[in-house]
Amino acid sequence: MALTFDRHRRLRSSAAMRSLVRENHVRVEDLIYPIFVVEGSNIKEEIPSMPGVYHFSLDRLNEEIDEVAALGIQSVLVFGVPEHKDACGSEAYNDDAVTQRAIRQIKERHPELVVIADTCLCQYTDHGHCGVLRDGDVVNDESLTLLAKTAVSQAKAGADIIAPSNMMDGFVAAIRAALDEAGFTHVPIMSYAVKYASSFYGPFRDAAHSAPKSGDRKAYQMDPANAREGLREAASDVAEGADFLMVKPGLAFMDMVLRLRESFHLPIVVYNVSAEYSMVKAAAANGWIDEERIVMETMVGFKRAGADLIITYHAKDVAKWLAR
Template identity: 65%
Template sequence: MAGICQTSMYLGDVVVMYNQKLRPRRMRITPAMRAMVRETTLSAKDFVYPIFVVPGEHVKEEIPSMPNCYHLSVDNAVELAKEIAALGIPAVEVFGLPEYKDADGSSAWDPTSPVQRAIKAIKATVPELMIVGDVCLCQYTTHGHCGHLEGHYVDNDKTLKLLQKVAVSQAEAGADIIAPSDMMDGRVAAIREALDEHGFQNVSIMSYAVKYASGYYGPFRDAADSAPQFGDRRQYQMDPANAREALKEVDLDVMEGADIIMVKPALAYLDVVRQVRDHIHHPVAVYNVSGEYAMVKAAAANGWIDEKRIVLETLTSMKRAGADIIITYHAMDAARWLKEEE
């Protein structure tokens, strides 16, 4: 074609023709240009920050395997919630350590437990902050499994009745979103039924629909004192080798009434995130879990990586894969860094 210069490049026996007038680098030449054509934009409004509440007052104890994350008493959790909201982060997810444990985890639905008290206190003090309640039993049971045991087997249907109690107790405390993470079959339908029966039709469900039996959860189990006392959770959490099964779990939870679908962990499962995003029209959440966080913090502490750059690149990859919501322990730092770049 007249006016267009073509040049041949030889790569072994392959001749590659390219057009010198077509230069993608023009779109990368300055920060302003890169920003203008950027396909994926990360924002503090994409984040949910997890917090860990514990019994007592004036407690702020760093979690050894999760630097800059803390066990907080309710009073300090409220103060942290103020900082989170001021950074433009729209939501927190509340986890907790109870004052007592038993075989069925009854402290999980006790209105005087730290989680319920924290939800109530944060909602009263920072009403604009969305609160996600984690519904599971592992940190509340003496055995560390996510439901009612029959021998060494977690009884699915008996567990559903316990999860209903937890969900209702958190909604009564003021949770905006209930997030079941137990991986029992039918839990979304059971929780939706219980919430509706108690007048909480407007409380949403964010289902841990695709939760893998992952090695990336180690630091969280220290933080929540939730390691199983025997065996593991592979009988109810998903096999990391399976992707098609993820879509089946998603379909079931959507049919049962889930409002938001989650994939957990995030970083090692971005292919699954993309498949889920392409499969449904619901909002998709990912959980950037404790092991992913701890690896970055350890490498940064040793001077091996640029923490800010790695964190923002990692979170952007989750958004690019299709996540609308990112639950991450990096949320507060990332929100500050993004603010600096504005």
């Protein structure tokens, strides 16, 4: 008696067949590369917890930007790390601060690049929190005023997209209103809509010098146990005028990428964050994994979950692999 069953392997029989029926693809256009700029001169210093990722002073920044552009990567996310920090993060909205100067420099050298400005206060405040600190608490509405000033300053410098990562209530509405009033109605907002209070940010805090001096960020970033809350956060940002929605971190929260993809029609961004990157680099350095295959599976996983764009420190490597 002949058995009757499905022959799924027919579509896996060769590399050409597998390519023919492949459902999701990673393109170099999907990648956003984060860059860290610092004050000083002749600085290109590797971040110890993030192998292959560097701090660049402005006089060394062009070499990195030139490589990014040559690889076909079309977008960068700029993080500035100032020398001067104070309680209100005044360097965040200083038109001549390191972040704003970096944005201007990138746009002058490679105007075709889409420059995204991270809009937060944590790396600019002396206490390391993402807003104004009063009696140990981050106060929401005062923080919105400073975040709106920061967004306008970044847009004046030439930022193509404002990406607020602070998780204050109403941050999209405040920034949208400020941008519009300043004449930047054309500048979109990439909201860190679903940002968890995660342990996966550790190496980034080394890179941005932004670890809180006291307490933690659990009162304003989301509980990693919650999913429905993320949908509420995203819905608020959409109503307030967000143009992109982001999930951060990526790997442990791919379910949220899928939930946002199924619930909203805006472009969905996923942030493949620092510890996700550093764990792969450490395992690869020990010979435990095939780095390229692991990274590319991760990128495809983000796309399969529904991400349109991927912020990743692997971007340069991925671009080189895709070009082969």
